[in-house]
Amino acid sequence: MGSVFSFLPTRKTIPTTSITQMGIGDLPEGCVAAVLSHLDPPDICRLATLNRAFYGASSADFVWESKLPVNYELLIDRVFDNPPLGLCMRDIYSLLCRKNDIDDGTKKVWLDKVTGKTCLSISSDGLSMTGIGDRRYWNRISTDESRFGKIAYLQQTWWLEVDGEVDFPFPPGTYSLFFRLQLGYSSKRFGRKICNDQHVHGWDIKPVQFKLSTSAGQEAISHVFFGETGKWIHHHVGDFVIDGSSEKTKIRFSMTQIDCTHTKGGLCIDSVAIYPKEIEERLKH
Incomplete structure (x- = not known):
């Protein structure tokens, strides 16, 4: 039975000093962004204020693209006469969350800030x-x-x-x-x-x-x-x-x-x- 777990490190090989000195800000941005992609937009925005790593991760395009509707490009073309160019996904999400006028102001379109719907x-x-x-x-x-x-x-x-x-x-x-x-x-x-x-x-x-x-x-x-x-x-x-x-x-x-x-x-x-x-x-x- 002991040989089955022989690949595990012994207590002496664990760098305990380094672990105790690590903080949440030491997490790689890619790992943080992967976690944020599973959260709702309000939670992402709140966590972005924790530290620099979370702030940087919260700007990742794949995080916000996962919150946008699958046809967000069609929405942009329908909502804006001159669709904005060169925006990151976070800015596109923010823009679509505004109550945007269409059809001479007789209609308003927006994304629900919580669900992205x-x-x-x-x-x-x-x-x-x-x-x-x-x-x-x-x-x-x-x-x-x-x-x-x-x-x-x-x-x-x-x-x-x-x-x-x-x-x-x-x-x-x-x-x-x-x-x-x-x-x-x-x-x-x-x-x-x-x-x-x-x-x-x-x-x-x-x-x-x-x-x-x-x-x-x-x-x-x-x-x-x-x-x-x-x-x-x-x-x-x-x-x-x-x-x-x-x-x-x-x-x-x-x-x-x-x-x-x-x-x-x-x-x-x-x-x-x-x-x-x-x-x-x-x-x-």
């Missing part, structure tokens, strides 16, 4: 709404509660129909689509948020229908009664899967309540959001 938001200006040009029914209202700076406010209508579409190179994965809505119009008085619900009516009689479809043939339909006022809610329309078989996927979506037996009103429409399924739980907080 692609997120997209479409403003109310990027949606088609029946009667939006008639101020008897709709108004555009400026507000700091929207990342686009304004919302569409429905005072009253018989026929509600909101449609939109987006053609985008989503990376492979499962995505969820939401309408961000609120019953009642919010304002501030003496620094406190208050909700004006004088126009809110008609949403408890018949449900609103949400629908989405993709160019790959996927569909989802849901029905919701609106009730709570004064709170922005992400109403889940459905999920879709991108398998990576095409460069772009067209997503069509809608919100309708076209039962003309009654009017409905007092609805704020901020945006439509498309998020990776992994971060859906955060929208509830």
